Amino acid sequence: xxxxxxxxxxxNEAVAAGSADLIAFGKPFISNPDLVERLRRxxxxxxxxxxxxYGGGAKGYTDYPALEAAQAAQ
Numbered sequence: 001x002x003x004x005x006x007x008x009x010x011x012n013e014a015v016a017a018g019s020a021d022l023i024a025f026g027k028p029f030i031s032n033p034d035l036v037e038r039l040r041r042x043x044x045x046x047x048x049x050x051x052x053x054y055g056g057g058a059k060g061y062t063d064y065p066a067l068e069a070a071q072a073a074q
Contacts, residue, residue: 008039027053031064043067 002014003024011023029035031048038045052060 008042030061033064034066038067041067 001022001024002020003026006014006023006025007028011025014020014023025035027048027050028045030053031046032038035045037043046064048064049060
């Protein structure tokens with residue numbers, strides 16, 4: 001298992017090369033509640049707000065828009 005700084009392309013390369021069997025996505029998953037679907041579609045990711053990480057509140061964990069909501073806002 002590997003993590004830290006992987007994007008979709010780099011993750012696929014690591015798995016294909018046998019460097020890892022599994023890639024963990026931390027920050028991208030926090031800011032993209034539908035990360036798997038976004039990666040599957042090649043959709044853009046929400047930018048994360050590092051200032052809200054590990055702060056003890058819901059802000060930054062429950063208020064990122066899902067893909068459909070983000071596309072509708074554009």
